[in-house]
Amino acid sequence: MLLSINGLTKSFQDLHVIKNVDITVEKGKVVTIMGPSGSGKTTFLRCLNGLELPEQGHYQFGDGFTLDFTQKLTKKDMLRLRRKSGMVFQSYHLFPHKTALQNVMEGPVIVQKKDKQIARNEAQQLLTKVGLHDKMDLYPHQLSGGQQQRVGIARALAIEPELMLFDEPTSALDPELVGEVLSVIKELANEGWTMVVVTHEVSFARHVSDHVIFMDGGHIVEQGPPKDVLEKPKEPRTQQFLTRIV
Numbered sequence: 001m002l003l004s005i006n007g008l009t010k011s012f013q014d015l016h017v018i019k020n021v022d023i024t025v026e027k028g029k030v031v032t033i034m035g036p037s038g039s040g041k042t043t044f045l046r047c048l049n050g051l052e053l054p055e056q057g058h059y060q061f062g063d064g065f066t067l068d069f070t071q072k073l074t075k076k077d078m079l080r081l082r083r084k085s086g087m088v089f090q091s092y093h094l095f096p097h098k099t100a101l102q103n104v105m106e107g108p109v110i111v112q113k114k115d116k117q118i119a120r121n122e123a124q125q126l127l128t129k130v131g132l133h134d135k136m137d138l139y140p141h142q143l144s145g146g147q148q149q150r151v152g153i154a155r156a157l158a159i160e161p162e163l164m165l166f167d168e169p170t171s172a173l174d175p176e177l178v179g180e181v182l183s184v185i186k187e188l189a190n191e192g193w194t195m196v197v198v199t200h201e202v203s204f205a206r207h208v209s210d211h212v213i214f215m216d217g218g219h220i221v222e223q224g225p226p227k228d229v230l231e232k233p234k235e236p237r238t239q240q241f242l243t244r245i246v
């Protein structure tokens with residue numbers, strides 16, 4: 001087990017967005033989260049790495065690190081949580097005035113205080129891995145959406161996280177660019193990365209993930225292997241959702 005969460009609860013003022021959710025992420029496995037817009041998927045993902053602070057939730061990592069959000073947490077604990085995962089955002093979130101290479105080097109150099117030359121070499125390797133060896137010195141506005149998102153993936157990998165989090169990584173892309181990003185994510189899955197992916201791509205979820213979670217109204221409605229949840233969903237809400245999007 002890489003991460004096990006119990007009783008995750010998150011509200012924005014009086015809006016209860018995540019309601020007492022439990023989840024276990026096994027090491028080397030891919031979990032996809034699906035569900036209608038507004039069901040709490042993004043908030044859930046952001047709680048996993050501390051971009052949002054839950055009111056309640058007990059986190060246990062495989063290395064023995066635990067957090068209990070009902071207690072006051074130290075800065076050190078939050079930093080440790082943040083460094084466990086790399087996040088890939090729907091709208092890339094690249095620094096516009098930095099090149100692809102500088103974007104990927106930023107985390108290792110600024111946050112992790114890594115030697116610049118080492119960080120540069122590693123960033124070059126990562127950009128090559130995502131198929132951008134000839135685009136390293138270009139700025140985000142000179143890149144297509146698919147290329148920008150691949151920079152986003154390389155940047156998340158650069159901090160050497162234990163867990164990769166993807167928040168609808170292809171939903172801002174033109175349809176012809178979706179495949180190039182999904183194939184990079186698929187390659188990471190084949191390499192054994194542990195990942196949690198929020199997506200509407202049913203075919204990706206079916207072929208790449210080990211575990212599918214269907215969320216609605218801040219609850220996990222149904223979860224299990226993709227062939228069960230996507231092909232023989234038990235819950236009417238899952239069935240309705242899948243007939244609408246497939």
Ligand code: ADP
Nearest residue numbers: 012015017035036037038039040041042043044
């Ligand atoms: P999904 O990713 O499934 O579309 P979200 O997690 O983005 O769902 O949103 C769940 C609910 O939480 C929505 O009603 C949304 O408006 C609300 N919400 C999300 N972020 C905030 C925020 N920062 N402040 C207030 N409400 C928010």
